Amino acid sequence: MTEAEKIDRVYSALAECAREQKLISYLCLSTKSGVGSARSIGLQLAYIAGFCAGRKWPHLTSLVVQKGTTRPGSGYVPIGGSLEEDREYVYAFDWSTVSIP
Numbered sequence: 001m002t003e004a005e006k007i008d009r010v011y012s013a014l015a016e017c018a019r020e021q022k023l024i025s026y027l028c029l030s031t032k033s034g035v036g037s038a039r040s041i042g043l044q045l046a047y048i049a050g051f052c053a054g055r056k057w058p059h060l061t062s063l064v065v066q067k068g069t070t071r072p073g074s075g076y077v078p079i080g081g082s083l084e085e086d087r088e089y090v091y092a093f094d095w096s097t098v099s100i101p
Contacts, residue, residue, distance in 0.1 A: 001034075001035070003043070003044075006033070006035040006036075006043075006044050007044050007047050007048065007100060008100065009033040009034060009035055010029065010033045010035060010041065010044040010045065010048060011044075011048055011060075011099075011100045012033070013029055013032045013033045014029070014048065014060050014061070014063055014064070015060070015095040015096075017063045018058075018060060018063060018090050018091060018093065018095050019095060019096075021091045022063070023063050023064075023065050023070060024063055024064055024065070025038070025064070025065055025066065025067045025068075026038035026039075026041060026064055026065075026066065026067070026073070027067055029041060029064055038067075045061050045064060047100075048060060048061055048100065049061045051100055053079065055098075057093065057098065058080075058086065058089040058090040058092075058093045059078070059079050059080070059086040059089070059090060060090055060095075061076070062076065062078075062083060062086040062087050062090055063087065063090060071083070
């Protein structure tokens with residue numbers, strides 16, 4: 001699988017979580033997208049975070065959490081003032097109208 005295919009799979013899984021207003025663990029996301037281990041998914045998440053930020057889209061990666069928590073990894077920095085605000089913006093955004101090339 002190419003890196004572009006991995007990014008597309010992770011993005012699609014996150015967009016589905018946003019539509020359903022659900023959080024997803026790194027492990028579940030890696031399994032659902034089929035891109036590898038929870039540890040290796042960071043590259044795809046970094047690309048998606050940068051892509052969204054560059055277009056002033058909501059912080060889609062705010063939905064990815066550490067197993068057993070509702071918090072993202074330590075590298076997460078809120079862009080809307082707080083994690084909760086970022087997630088509300090993600091849930092309200094119409095992800096069906098955009099895609100990552």
